[in-house]
Amino acid sequence: MAIITFSSPLMHKDKAVYGVAGDTKTILALAEDNRIPIPFDCRDGNCGSCLIEVTYDNPDQKKAIMLTDKEKQKLKDLGKLTQEEIEDAEVRDMPPRYRLACQFIARDEDVTVTFSGTPGGA
Ligand code: FES
Numbered sequence: 678m679a680i681i682t683f684s685s686p687l688m689h690k691d692k693a694v695y696g697v698a699g700d701t702k703t704i705l706a707l708a709e710d711n712r713i714p715i716p717f718d719c720r721d722g723n724c725g726s727c728l729i730e731v732t733y734d735n736p737d738q739k740k741a742i743m744l745t746d747k748e749k750q751k752l753k754d755l756g757k758l759t760q761e762e763i764e765d766a767e768v769r770d771m772p773p774r775y776r777l778a779c780q781f782i783a784r785d786e787d788v789t790v791t792f793s794g795t796p797g798g799a
Pocket residue numbers: 716717718719720721722723724725726727728777778779780
């Protein structure tokens with residue numbers, strides 16, 4: 678079971694949420710279920726409003742990283758993802774620092790998700 682910890686200056690304190698094994702909810706959907714105010718607009722990887730910073734609580738626990746073409750392109754457009762980071766993610770299972778909450782599905786790994794509350798501001 679994954680533990681997703683949300684952290685933002687908008688929140689009084691960090692909030693930990695349990696992701697259910699086999700669940701395919703995005704981080705944005707989990708945040709909404711728990712009234713965590715990650716900004717969003719399109720919910721489809723197009724606008725970049727839901728930019729988040731992700732850290733892995735236990736780096737040894739990392740799993741293969743899946744980035745959709747849409748997420749890769751948007752993160753590149755925002756200057757938040759380099760070609761080298763894409764290769765690190767796809768070849769070496771090294772996750773990129775920034776993700777889109779509406780595209781990222783946390784599986785078994787425990788992560789901390791940080792956001793500023795400014796759309797696209799991570
Ligand atoms: Fe638009 Fe995630 S809400 S990219």
